[in-house]
Structure formats: C-alpha cells, structure tokens
Amino acid sequence: MRADARRNRQRVLDTAYAVFATDGIGVPIDEVARRAGVGAGTVYRHFPTKEALVEAVVRDRIGAMTAKARSGVDFGGFFAFMVEASLANRAVAEALAGGGYRVPADAEAALQAAFADLLRHAQRTGDVHPDITPDDLNSLVVGCVATARQRGDTALVRIVLAGLRP
Amino acid sequence: MRADARRNRQRVLDTAYAVFATDGIGVPIDEVARRAGVGAGTVYRHFPTKEALVEAVVRDRIGAMTAKARSGVDFGGFFAFMVEASLANRAVAEALAGGGYRVPADAEAALQAAFADLLRHAQRTGDVHPDITPDDLNSLVVGCVATARQRGDTALVRIVLAGLRP
DNA sequence: AAATATACGGAACGCTCGCCCCGCTTGTCG
DNA sequence: CGACAAGCGGGGCGAGCGTTCCGTATATTT
Numbered sequence: 001m002r003a004d005a006r007r008n009r010q011r012v013l014d015t016a017y018a019v020f021a022t023d024g025i026g027v028p029i030d031e032v033a034r035r036a037g038v039g040a041g042t043v044y045r046h047f048p049t050k051e052a053l054v055e056a057v058v059r060d061r062i063g064a065m066t067a068k069a070r071s072g073v074d075f076g077g078f079f080a081f082m083v084e085a086s087l088a089n090r091a092v093a094e095a096l097a098g099g100g101y102r103v104p105a106d107a108e109a110a111l112q113a114a115f116a117d118l119l120r121h122a123q124r125t126g127d128v129h130p131d132i133t134p135d136d137l138n139s140l141v142v143g144c145v146a147t148a149r150q151r152g153d154t155a156l157v158r159i160v161l162a163g164l165r166p
Numbered sequence: 167m168r169a170d171a172r173r174n175r176q177r178v179l180d181t182a183y184a185v186f187a188t189d190g191i192g193v194p195i196d197e198v199a200r201r202a203g204v205g206a207g208t209v210y211r212h213f214p215t216k217e218a219l220v221e222a223v224v225r226d227r228i229g230a231m232t233a234k235a236r237s238g239v240d241f242g243g244f245f246a247f248m249v250e251a252s253l254a255n256r257a258v259a260e261a262l263a264g265g266g267y268r269v270p271a272d273a274e275a276a277l278q279a280a281f282a283d284l285l286r287h288a289q290r291t292g293d294v295h296p297d298i299t300p301d302d303l304n305s306l307v308v309g310c311v312a313t314a315r316q317r318g319d320t321a322l323v324r325i326v327l328a329g330l331r332p
Numbered sequence: 333a334a335a336t337a338t339a340c341g342g343a344a345c346g347c348t349c350g351c352c353c354c355g356c357t358t359g360t361c362g
Numbered sequence: 363c364g365a366c367a368a369g370c371g372g373g374g375c376g377a378g379c380g381t382t383c384c385g386t387a388t389a390t391t392t
Binding site for chain 3: 005029030040048049
Binding site for chain 2: 337338339340341342
C-alpha cells in the first residue's frame, strides 16, 4: 500500500472517531471527509460503506471496554466506566442502544463475556443480588446511558447499583 | 368546517396515533396518509407540518399520563405506568427521550408537576430516599424506557425502585 | 338544480445523503 | 528521470422524505 494511502486512511479513521464521538453516527460522510481534508471518494476507497467505517470505530471502543473489564476493576467500577465511556462517545451509546447500526457480533460477545465474569464474582462476594443475569446488565447499561445522556452526569448509576444489592 | 373535512381530520389523527405508536416518529407522512386512505395534501391541510401532527398525538398521550398521576395511584405504580405507556407507544418514548421532536412545554410541565407531587408524598411516607429530585425521576424514566424497549418487558423497573429506597 | 366555496389526491419540487465514476495527480520503481 | 500503477477529489446519480401546488370532485347554500 502506498504511503499516502496509509496516511489518509488513518486521518479518516481519526477524524471519524472524533466526529462520531461528538455528533453521533448520523453525520454525513461528506462531513467526515471534509474535516479529514480528503474527498468523499477517498473515504469510500478505504471503507466500502459508511457502516464499515462506523464499525471500525465502534469495534475499537468496545475492545477498549473489554480490556478494561479484564484489568481487575470491580463490578461497580466497571459498570460506571461503561456508562461514562458511552456518555463520552455518542457513537458507542447509539450502537449499544441498537439504533440502526449494530455492534459487531464477536466484539459484543467478548464484552458480554467479560462483564458476565465480573457479575459472577460480585454475586459470589454478595455485592449483587443472585437473580440478576448478564442480559439484565446489558439492558441496565443502555438505560443508564440514556439517563446519563439526558442529564450530562452519571450520578444516577448509584441508584441502579443500590437496587442491584441482595 | 365541512363534514368530510372533519371526518378526514379525525381519520388522520387516529391513524397517526396508531402508526407512531407502533413504528415511531420516523415514519413518512406519505405512509400515514396512505394508511388513513387520504392524500398527503390532506394531511398537510389539517396539520401544517409533520411536527404539528406529532405534537397533537404526543400531547394527548402526555395528558393521559398526567391524568393518571392525579388519579390516586402511588408513586411506584405511577412510575411503572409511565414506563409501560412509553413501551406501548414508541412516539411517546422518543419524545420523552428528546430525540428530535419535543414534548410541548406546557404538557410536559404539567406532567412533571404531577409526578413531583407523588414524589413528595412518597418521600414523606418514607418510601423514597429524600435526596431524590423530580429531575432525577425524569431521567430515570427515560433510562427505564430505554431498558424496557431493549428487553420488551418492564421487570427492571423494580431494580430502580429498590435503589430509590432510603 | 345551479352556483360557489371548500376540500381532495397525488404528482412534482427541493433538499439531504449514501455511494459511484472519471479525469487528473502523485508516489514508486527500474 | 521517466513510465506506470495507485490514489485522489469532487461532481453527479438515485432514493427517500417533507412540503407545496393545482386541476378535479364534493359538500353546502339558495
């Protein structure tokens, strides 16, 4: 691959990352191209569809979340981290909520598996009610993100965590 | 106003009510017109913009919620009712979440006032933690709706209500 | 029944946006 | 340096949607 091509690809990716985080997945590709200082055709040469570009960005973020879950944080801390990350990145919030674009299945599965491990541990130590399932958690994260987005803070995560106690 | 005009207006309103409830605010006006058995021009004669039509529908639903809040239900029951109503009516859920179209200010204010009264009472009787504010509630409803929509049930409302206890 | 205002349907317009195409530029390699 | 492939920009196409327009139809009034 030619050097300028690789450079442009990275520029597009970085720009898309920033733009999608701020303005969400709805921004036109032309706008991403403009801010990256390239033509729309260049974007489409590197990412065959808009969805492919979104997926590249979201996959990266979900991967970072999974890594965080494996880094030794506790359950509550990770829950708060996910909500904060979604608040800081609108594209992630929209993808998790299932609005149109989907999170790549394998990345989502890895995240959920990591989250489920944290949950199991928290249930063993008595911090979380034993009836809660991993599925419940995903829904709760979506709800907390919606709440946090509307308010601009994550204060209400505490309420949910309090409700999860045995 | 001519008799057929009044009839058509009602048909459009009823159809919009059903279509927006099922498919959300995103459905094209042409689709509403088609299902109502009228032309698009007829819709626009009775409702100058799409937003006006949406507002008419949403205002009605918010009004029904406010009436429910004044009907003597308790706090938890009303909270669950709001979430269920939003789950049953996608347009309401989207309007409350602030996605694009706005709830008419006066209708929203009336609902919030009614909800705040219920909250105060619940706090006096010791069912809800005294630090919770009416604003917190609105956010929580949005979050619970997002959760409920993703899962298709409202089981997780209990978790939030549990977290609200003193 | 004739006259008139009112309402109707749906084609058409303008705009946005995802995506494609093609003439030109630029990096790479002998 | 020269030839050639690889890459680039941005105008253009088609689809979807909100909104408008106007020739036709119908309710109302006398």
